[in-house]
Amino acid sequence: MLELRDWTDDDLPLLFRTVGDAEMMKHLGGPESVEKIHRRHEILLSVGPSGDGRAYTIRIGPEATVAGSIGFWESEFNGAAVYETGWMVLPEFGNRGIATNAARIVIERARAAGRHRYLHAFPDVANLPSNRVCAKAGFVDLGPCEVEYPLGTMMRANNWRFDLHPERAVSG
Numbered sequence: 001m002l003e004l005r006d007w008t009d010d011d012l013p014l015l016f017r018t019v020g021d022a023e024m025m026k027h028l029g030g031p032e033s034v035e036k037i038h039r040r041h042e043i044l045l046s047v048g049p050s051g052d053g054r055a056y057t058i059r060i061g062p063e064a065t066v067a068g069s070i071g072f073w074e075s076e077f078n079g080a081a082v083y084e085t086g087w088m089v090l091p092e093f094g095n096r097g098i099a100t101n102a103a104r105i106v107i108e109r110a111r112a113a114g115r116h117r118y119l120h121a122f123p124d125v126a127n128l129p130s131n132r133v134c135a136k137a138g139f140v141d142l143g144p145c146e147v148e149y150p151l152g153t154m155m156r157a158n159n160w161r162f163d164l165h166p167e168r169a170v171s172g
Helices: 009-017 034-046 098-113 128-137
Strands: 002-006 053-060 065-077 080-089 118-121 140-148 154-163
Touching: 002 098, 009 034, 009 065, 053 080, 053 098, 065 098, 065 118, 080 098, 098 118, 098 128, 118 128, 128 140, 128 154
Parallel strands: 080 118
Antiparallel strands: 002 053, 053 065, 065 080, 118 154, 140 154
16 A cells, blocks of 8 residues: 655654755765755645645555655656756665556646646666656656756756646647
């Protein structure tokens, strides 16, 4: 059993285990400072069901054990408004399909939010596990690109895109 629960104040320790950990952040510019982790937590708490995005913890099993985090948010890519997604699964829960299943749920939630046609993921080109998640969840690989992450640093990433609303395609 896997479920996504809205981010709460109780989820701060998960940030220290993910964005505060050097190994977890090796493809994302290194671990965040304590101050930045607290700022990120406040941002995640403020994300709501308005259609501009959501932040979740990934819970598994009958005890709803925290296995990681995932979310989607509004972003801009190549001048277009899109949703973007990203996830982190704790090492002890890796290689079980948890991130892939969570990504599939986020796809449906982003689709239901209805604001944007596309959901993008931008894993570092060297982050093979996250690139595999994108492929298994049904994203289309549009090839490498440059994205800014963390702020002020350009990163070579793969541009994975999921068409949330193919019915919006312009015909003719």
